[in-house]
Amino acid sequence: MMRLSWFNVVSLTLGFAFLYIPMIILVIFSFNESKLVTVWAGFSTKWYGELLQNEAFLSAAWVTLKVAVMSSTLATVLGTMAAHVLVRGGRFMGRTLFSGMIYAPLVMPEVITGLSLLLLFIGIGLDRGVMTVVLAHTTFSMCYVSVVVSSRLVTFDRSLEEAALDLGCSPLDAFRLVTLPIIAPAVISGWLLAFTLSLDDLVIASFTTGPSATTLPIKIFSAVRLGVSPEINALSTLMIGIVTVGVISASLISKQNLIRQRKEERQAVRAQ
Amino acid sequence: MQTVTFAPWNDPNEKPLIRFQNVTKKFGDFTAIGDLSLDIYEKEFFALLGPSGCGKTTMMRMLAGFENPTQGRIELSGQDIVPVPPNKRAVNMMFQSYALFPHLSIWDNIAFGLRRSDMPKNDIVDRVEEMLKLTRLEKFARRKPHQISGGQRQRVALARSLAKAPKLLLLDEPLGALDKKLRQDTQFELMDIQEKTGTTFVIVTHDQEEAMTVASRIAVMDEGRLIQVATPDRIYETPNCVYVADFIGDVNIIEGRATSVGPERYRIDWSDSLPPLTATSATPFSDGQGCHLAIRPEKVSISTERPAEADNAVEGKVLDIAYLGNLSTYHVELPGGTIVKAQTANTRRISRRNISWEDSVWLSWTATAGVLLAE
Numbered sequence: 001m002m003r004l005s006w007f008n009v010v011s012l013t014l015g016f017a018f019l020y021i022p023m024i025i026l027v028i029f030s031f032n033e034s035k036l037v038t039v040w041a042g043f044s045t046k047w048y049g050e051l052l053q054n055e056a057f058l059s060a061a062w063v064t065l066k067v068a069v070m071s072s073t074l075a076t077v078l079g080t081m082a083a084h085v086l087v088r089g090g091r092f093m094g095r096t097l098f099s100g101m102i103y104a105p106l107v108m109p110e111v112i113t114g115l116s117l118l119l120l121f122i123g124i125g126l127d128r129g130v131m132t133v134v135l136a137h138t139t140f141s142m143c144y145v146s147v148v149v150s151s152r153l154v155t156f157d158r159s160l161e162e163a164a165l166d167l168g169c170s171p172l173d174a175f176r177l178v179t180l181p182i183i184a185p186a187v188i189s190g191w192l193l194a195f196t197l198s199l200d201d202l203v204i205a206s207f208t209t210g211p212s213a214t215t216l217p218i219k220i221f222s223a224v225r226l227g228v229s230p231e232i233n234a235l236s237t238l239m240i241g242i243v244t245v246g247v248i249s250a251s252l253i254s255k256q257n258l259i260r261q262r263k264e265e266r267q268a269v270r271a272q
Numbered sequence: 273m274q275t276v277t278f279a280p281w282n283d284p285n286e287k288p289l290i291r292f293q294n295v296t297k298k299f300g301d302f303t304a305i306g307d308l309s310l311d312i313y314e315k316e317f318f319a320l321l322g323p324s325g326c327g328k329t330t331m332m333r334m335l336a337g338f339e340n341p342t343q344g345r346i347e348l349s350g351q352d353i354v355p356v357p358p359n360k361r362a363v364n365m366m367f368q369s370y371a372l373f374p375h376l377s378i379w380d381n382i383a384f385g386l387r388r389s390d391m392p393k394n395d396i397v398d399r400v401e402e403m404l405k406l407t408r409l410e411k412f413a414r415r416k417p418h419q420i421s422g423g424q425r426q427r428v429a430l431a432r433s434l435a436k437a438p439k440l441l442l443l444d445e446p447l448g449a450l451d452k453k454l455r456q457d458t459q460f461e462l463m464d465i466q467e468k469t470g471t472t473f474v475i476v477t478h479d480q481e482e483a484m485t486v487a488s489r490i491a492v493m494d495e496g497r498l499i500q501v502a503t504p505d506r507i508y509e510t511p512n513c514v515y516v517a518d519f520i521g522d523v524n525i526i527e528g529r530a531t532s533v534g535p536e537r538y539r540i541d542w543s544d545s546l547p548p549l550t551a552t553s554a555t556p557f558s559d560g561q562g563c564h565l566a567i568r569p570e571k572v573s574i575s576t577e578r579p580a581e582a583d584n585a586v587e588g589k590v591l592d593i594a595y596l597g598n599l600s601t602y603h604v605e606l607p608g609g610t611i612v613k614a615q616t617a618n619t620r621r622i623s624r625r626n627i628s629w630e631d632s633v634w635l636s637w638t639a640t641a642g643v644l645l646a647e
Contacts, residue, residue, distance in 0.1 A: 159369050167436070169388055
């Protein structure tokens with residue numbers, strides 16, 4: 001083990017402090033007895049109890065979850081299809097243009113995406129609500145899915161698909177029975193990415209939502225404008241908890257996969 | 273064993289299984305295959321041999337249906353297969369990378385093609401078991417592809433491509449990933465399986481030894497053209513040009529001018545200072561025509577004394593000795609700088625070898641030992 005020099009220790013401490021002090025303060029104050037966010041008055045979990053009584057927050061959370069599940073699923077289907085065409089379609093007219101256009105929303109300012117979607121929905125007379133937020137989130141998250149899936153497809157051995165065709169599969173069956181199961185981890189991580197993007201999006205959602213569909217980020221943002229309450233601290237702490245559990249379990253799953261794969265490879269070497 | 277009488281290509285009444293008719297394949301401006309015609313017969317083990325980029329893989333991919341010819345016609349049992357997509361062809365392919373499906377067990381890999389057909393479930397089970405037995409993989413049926421060795425994977429790929437009993441099996445560099453010893457064993461196994469199943473095999477390879485071992489006929493290709501199509505022994509003994517002679521095995525090429533000195537017998541003037549050589553040739557040469565004498569190193573004898581009777585004998589100095597264990601190849605420099613290789617079997621222990629570096633030696637060969645080639 002390498003000993004850390006004092007310089008390394010200082011930079012490590014500074015870096016982590018910079019990243020985590022705001023969050024730690026938030027978590028600590030979520031257990032504050034006092035209604036005043038900045039004055040510590042003893043430990044209590046009463047704000048968590050009150051949060052569960054708060055109908056407005058709960059319904060916002062429910063809306064957010066619905067939007068995130070629907071939009072990430074839709075984005076995964078569309079993004080995977082786009083990635084497959086762009087990686088496998090060979091050289092067709094305007095391929096470079098198409099791939100550029102798929103990735104453009106990645107760098108497009110959210111305000112512009114939100115505004116243009118708003119104009120579109122007004123233009124075609126679509127009532128703003130859950131549906132429009134789902135469509136908007138699908139639009140901007142499908143390019144992330146497409147990036148993740150196409151980077152997997154680039155390293156995918158083409159002859160596997162050809163073997164499936166050769167053995168009698170239609171092109172659709174070859175995709176369904178061979179390509180999809182093999183790229184499934186990339187598709188799943190694309191879905192997770194789209195899900196988290198949708199979960200914490202504020203800008204695009206506030207452009208495209210209507211009165212019937214207030215998502216959690218919008219709710220929190222508007223509540224904070226009236227002053228930060230310990231209830232919001234509690235809510236944010238719960239979100240941090242959920243995200244942390246999600247990230248850790250995802251990395252544990254992939255690590256276990258890796259360990260299992262190594263073990264099987266060792267078996268294969270012994271079998272020779 | 274290949275029977276001596278198996279030579280459908282010599283029978284004018286025999287219908288070919290595969291017929292390439294004036295096939296051209298272009299990729300953009302690049303011509304991969306140029307106006308090529310070729311017949312392959314049922315039960316043949318046909319090898320497409322050539323350096324990388326010669327078009328052999330393109331030929332195979334056109335047979336599998338992954339590429340379509342730019343021009344021309346490809347027939348399978350008399351039927352034009354160009355418009356038929358790969359999943360509707362009675363042709364299966366064994367891929368160079370094996371392309372085993374990593375998420376399926378060995379059993380399911382082999383059953384994959386059968387499940388796409390309308391074969392009843394019980395028959396599928398029987399057929400898979402039969403294939404596992406044929407390729408000696410019964411023990412590994414439940415494993416995944418990454419849990420078995422390279423040689424076993426190669427056999428799974430073979431079993432999977434044979435399971436549907438195709439009219440034609442394509443093998444793309446099937447043994448490329450195996451080490452030499454395993455490759456040799458597998459070559460004989462392949463021949464055995466081809467014999468047992470009676471399937472027509474077309475193999476693509478750049479390994480001339482492999483082609484010589486397994487094939488009933490070899491097509492030597494270069495730059496999208498067929499250079500020579502013949503049985504392995506004909507390719508080796510009577511190459512039709514310097515390219516084939518040079519590509520297959522080791523060869524000495526001596527350039528000179530031919531002069532007729534008798535029926536099918538020619539004198540070759542090749543050096544200003546050394547006596548002319550004698551060679552026979554069924555192909556006629558006009559007097560003074562430029563020619564190449566191609567002669568295999570093992571047909572050149574090496575001795576310390578001048579041989580008493582030899583059609584051709586030249587003296588030189590040993591430059592190098594390549595000791596291969598069973599064989600030794602002597603590189604002998606003739607006056608004037610030409611280097612001729614002579615190969616002898618090491619039937620005696622090395623300590624008894626009487627020729628060493630810098631020794632003056634005599635090389636000799638008969639008039640019929642070499643092949644006289646125009647180009």
